[in-house]
Amino acid sequence: MKKDETYREIIFTEEFEQFLNQLDNKIKNKYDDAIVLLRGTYVLNTKFVKKIVGVDQLYELRISIGYNEYRSIIFSIDHDNIIQATKLILLNGFLKKGTKDYRKEIKNAINILKRL
Template sequence: MKRQIEFYEHYFLEFYNSLDGKVKAKFQYVLDLIRQIEKVPEKFLKNFSGVDGLYEIRIEYQSNIYRIFCCFDKGNLVILFNAFQKKSQKTPKKEIDKAIKLMEEYFLNKQ
Protein backbone atom coordinates (compact mmCIF):
# COMPACT_ATOMS: atom_id res chain seq x y z
CA MET A 1 0.00 0.00 0.00
CA LYS A 2 1.41 3.38 -1.07
CA ARG A 3 -0.82 5.60 1.08
CA GLN A 4 -2.92 5.42 4.20
CA ILE A 5 -6.27 7.21 4.36
CA GLU A 6 -7.77 8.61 7.57
CA PHE A 7 -10.84 10.71 8.30
CA TYR A 8 -10.68 13.93 10.26
CA GLU A 9 -13.66 14.16 12.60
CA HIS A 10 -17.02 12.90 11.27
CA TYR A 11 -17.66 15.05 8.17
CA PHE A 12 -16.66 12.60 5.45
CA LEU A 13 -18.27 9.56 7.08
CA GLU A 14 -21.59 11.34 7.60
CA PHE A 15 -21.71 12.21 3.91
CA TYR A 16 -20.51 8.76 2.82
CA ASN A 17 -23.11 6.97 4.96
CA SER A 18 -25.88 8.96 3.24
CA LEU A 19 -24.97 7.59 -0.21
CA ASP A 20 -26.48 4.57 -1.92
CA GLY A 21 -24.52 1.35 -2.41
CA LYS A 22 -23.44 1.89 -6.02
CA VAL A 23 -22.09 5.36 -5.29
CA LYS A 24 -20.26 4.01 -2.21
CA ALA A 25 -18.68 1.34 -4.42
CA LYS A 26 -17.34 4.06 -6.75
CA PHE A 27 -16.00 6.00 -3.74
CA GLN A 28 -14.23 2.81 -2.56
CA TYR A 29 -12.76 2.26 -6.03
CA VAL A 30 -11.28 5.77 -6.15
CA LEU A 31 -10.02 5.64 -2.54
CA ASP A 32 -8.36 2.27 -3.28
CA LEU A 33 -6.65 3.82 -6.33
CA ILE A 34 -5.29 6.60 -4.13
CA ARG A 35 -4.06 4.04 -1.59
CA GLN A 36 -2.31 1.87 -4.16
CA ILE A 37 -1.10 3.90 -7.16
CA GLU A 38 2.11 5.93 -6.98
CA LYS A 39 1.01 8.65 -9.42
CA VAL A 40 -2.75 9.12 -9.19
CA PRO A 41 -4.26 10.66 -12.36
CA GLU A 42 -5.59 14.22 -11.96
CA LYS A 43 -8.97 12.88 -13.00
CA PHE A 44 -9.19 11.41 -9.46
CA LEU A 45 -6.91 13.57 -7.28
CA LYS A 46 -6.00 17.18 -7.93
CA ASN A 47 -4.40 20.04 -6.04
CA PHE A 48 -7.18 22.53 -5.28
CA SER A 49 -6.12 25.78 -6.91
CA GLY A 50 -5.78 28.82 -4.71
CA VAL A 51 -5.38 26.96 -1.39
CA ASP A 52 -1.92 25.71 -0.47
CA GLY A 53 -1.89 22.08 0.64
CA LEU A 54 -5.56 21.40 -0.08
CA TYR A 55 -6.51 18.66 -2.56
CA GLU A 56 -9.76 17.37 -3.94
CA ILE A 57 -10.64 13.78 -4.68
CA ARG A 58 -12.87 13.74 -7.74
CA ILE A 59 -15.53 11.07 -8.17
CA GLU A 60 -18.05 10.77 -10.97
CA TYR A 61 -20.90 8.30 -10.97
CA GLN A 62 -23.42 8.32 -13.80
CA SER A 63 -24.19 12.03 -14.23
CA ASN A 64 -23.32 12.97 -10.62
CA ILE A 65 -20.08 14.59 -9.52
CA TYR A 66 -18.72 14.30 -5.98
CA ARG A 67 -15.77 15.95 -4.29
CA ILE A 68 -13.84 15.11 -1.12
CA PHE A 69 -11.44 17.71 0.24
CA CYS A 70 -8.25 16.31 1.73
CA CYS A 71 -4.60 17.01 2.47
CA PHE A 72 -1.40 15.04 2.79
CA ASP A 73 0.47 14.59 6.04
CA LYS A 74 3.86 12.91 6.46
CA GLY A 75 4.00 12.25 2.72
CA ASN A 76 1.86 9.14 2.45
CA LEU A 77 -0.97 9.85 4.88
CA VAL A 78 -4.13 11.29 3.30
CA ILE A 79 -6.56 13.06 5.64
CA LEU A 80 -10.16 13.32 4.40
CA PHE A 81 -12.22 16.34 5.41
CA ASN A 82 -15.65 17.25 4.03
CA ALA A 83 -17.37 15.75 0.98
CA PHE A 84 -20.28 16.96 -1.11
CA GLN A 85 -22.16 16.44 -4.34
CA LYS A 86 -21.21 19.09 -6.87
CA LYS A 87 -24.27 20.59 -8.55
CA SER A 88 -22.68 23.44 -10.52
CA GLN A 89 -19.44 24.27 -12.33
CA LYS A 90 -18.16 26.30 -9.43
CA THR A 91 -17.25 24.65 -6.13
CA PRO A 92 -19.45 26.15 -3.38
CA LYS A 93 -17.55 28.71 -1.28
CA LYS A 94 -19.00 27.33 1.96
CA GLU A 95 -17.48 23.89 1.17
CA ILE A 96 -14.08 25.45 0.41
CA ASP A 97 -14.19 27.52 3.61
CA LYS A 98 -15.18 24.45 5.63
CA ALA A 99 -12.27 22.43 4.14
CA ILE A 100 -9.77 25.19 4.92
CA LYS A 101 -11.07 25.44 8.49
CA LEU A 102 -10.86 21.67 8.98
CA MET A 103 -7.35 21.49 7.54
CA GLU A 104 -6.17 24.30 9.84
CA GLU A 105 -7.84 22.57 12.82
CA TYR A 106 -6.24 19.24 11.93
CA PHE A 107 -2.70 20.64 11.87
CA LEU A 108 -3.30 22.76 14.97
CA ASN A 109 -4.62 19.80 16.98
CA LYS A 110 -1.71 17.64 15.84
CA GLN A 111 0.91 19.74 17.60
Protein backbone atom coordinates in the same frame (compact mmCIF):
# COMPACT_ATOMS: atom_id res chain seq x y z
CA MET B 1 3.06 -2.41 -7.66
CA LYS B 2 2.37 -5.50 -5.62
CA LYS B 3 -1.26 -6.39 -5.00
CA ASP B 4 -1.25 -5.39 -1.33
CA GLU B 5 1.30 -2.56 -1.48
CA THR B 6 0.28 0.66 0.26
CA TYR B 7 1.79 4.05 -0.55
CA ARG B 8 -0.48 6.20 1.59
CA GLU B 9 -2.31 6.01 4.89
CA ILE B 10 -5.82 7.48 4.58
CA ILE B 11 -7.53 9.10 7.58
CA PHE B 12 -11.26 9.95 7.56
CA THR B 13 -12.69 12.88 9.49
CA GLU B 14 -16.04 12.49 11.20
CA GLU B 15 -17.53 14.85 8.58
CA PHE B 16 -16.29 12.66 5.73
CA GLU B 17 -17.60 9.50 7.39
CA GLN B 18 -21.03 11.11 7.85
CA PHE B 19 -21.06 12.09 4.17
CA LEU B 20 -20.00 8.60 3.07
CA ASN B 21 -22.58 6.86 5.28
CA GLN B 22 -25.49 8.78 3.74
CA LEU B 23 -24.61 7.78 0.15
CA ASP B 24 -26.30 4.91 -1.66
CA ASN B 25 -24.31 1.72 -2.27
CA LYS B 26 -23.44 2.47 -5.90
CA ILE B 27 -21.73 5.73 -4.93
CA LYS B 28 -20.10 4.17 -1.84
CA ASN B 29 -18.61 1.48 -4.07
CA LYS B 30 -17.11 4.16 -6.34
CA TYR B 31 -15.64 5.86 -3.27
CA ASP B 32 -14.23 2.54 -2.05
CA ASP B 33 -12.54 2.05 -5.44
CA ALA B 34 -11.13 5.59 -5.36
CA ILE B 35 -9.77 5.13 -1.83
CA VAL B 36 -8.05 1.90 -2.91
CA LEU B 37 -6.42 3.92 -5.71
CA LEU B 38 -5.32 6.63 -3.25
CA ARG B 39 -3.72 4.03 -0.99
CA GLY B 40 -2.10 1.82 -3.55
CA THR B 41 -1.25 3.90 -6.63
CA TYR B 42 1.89 6.00 -6.56
CA VAL B 43 1.10 8.32 -9.50
CA LEU B 44 -2.50 9.53 -9.34
CA ASN B 45 -4.45 10.39 -12.49
CA THR B 46 -5.95 13.91 -12.52
CA LYS B 47 -9.23 12.30 -13.55
CA PHE B 48 -9.52 11.13 -9.91
CA VAL B 49 -7.37 13.56 -7.91
CA LYS B 50 -6.68 17.19 -8.73
CA LYS B 51 -4.82 19.97 -6.90
CA ILE B 52 -6.98 22.81 -5.61
CA VAL B 53 -5.35 25.91 -7.06
CA GLY B 54 -4.35 28.57 -4.55
CA VAL B 55 -4.56 26.40 -1.44
CA ASP B 56 -1.45 24.55 -0.23
CA GLN B 57 -1.71 20.80 0.30
CA LEU B 58 -5.42 20.57 -0.62
CA TYR B 59 -6.63 18.29 -3.37
CA GLU B 60 -10.01 17.09 -4.55
CA LEU B 61 -11.04 13.48 -4.98
CA ARG B 62 -13.35 13.33 -8.00
CA ILE B 63 -16.14 10.78 -8.37
CA SER B 64 -18.46 10.90 -11.40
CA ILE B 65 -21.69 8.95 -11.65
CA GLY B 66 -23.86 9.89 -14.60
CA TYR B 67 -24.27 13.65 -14.52
CA ASN B 68 -23.50 13.85 -10.80
CA GLU B 69 -20.07 15.03 -9.73
CA TYR B 70 -19.07 14.13 -6.17
CA ARG B 71 -16.06 15.77 -4.58
CA SER B 72 -14.11 15.21 -1.39
CA ILE B 73 -11.40 17.50 -0.13
CA ILE B 74 -8.09 15.83 0.71
CA PHE B 75 -5.32 17.29 2.87
CA SER B 76 -1.82 16.02 2.18
CA ILE B 77 -0.32 15.85 5.68
CA ASP B 78 3.36 15.25 5.15
CA HIS B 79 4.18 16.70 1.73
CA ASP B 80 3.02 19.53 -0.55
CA ASN B 81 2.86 17.08 -3.46
CA ILE B 82 0.23 14.37 -3.04
CA ILE B 83 2.30 11.90 -5.04
CA GLN B 84 5.08 12.07 -2.45
CA ALA B 85 2.72 12.19 0.54
CA THR B 86 2.36 9.12 2.73
CA LYS B 87 -0.52 10.39 4.90
CA LEU B 88 -3.77 11.93 3.68
CA ILE B 89 -6.91 13.14 5.43
CA LEU B 90 -10.29 13.03 3.69
CA LEU B 91 -11.88 16.13 5.20
CA ASN B 92 -15.39 16.29 3.74
CA GLY B 93 -17.52 15.31 0.77
CA PHE B 94 -20.27 16.90 -1.29
CA LEU B 95 -22.22 16.79 -4.53
CA LYS B 96 -20.81 19.53 -6.74
CA LYS B 97 -23.63 21.79 -7.90
CA GLY B 98 -21.87 25.00 -8.85
CA THR B 99 -18.86 27.22 -8.31
CA LYS B 100 -20.36 29.08 -5.34
CA ASP B 101 -21.13 25.86 -3.44
CA TYR B 102 -17.72 24.47 -4.40
CA ARG B 103 -15.90 27.43 -2.82
CA LYS B 104 -18.08 27.13 0.28
CA GLU B 105 -17.11 23.46 0.66
CA ILE B 106 -13.40 24.29 0.31
CA LYS B 107 -13.78 26.86 3.11
CA ASN B 108 -15.63 24.25 5.15
CA ALA B 109 -12.75 21.79 4.62
CA ILE B 110 -10.23 24.41 5.76
CA ASN B 111 -12.30 24.98 8.92
CA ILE B 112 -12.40 21.23 9.60
CA LEU B 113 -8.63 21.11 9.19
CA LYS B 114 -8.16 23.97 11.66
CA ARG B 115 -10.22 22.08 14.26
CA LEU B 116 -8.08 18.94 13.99
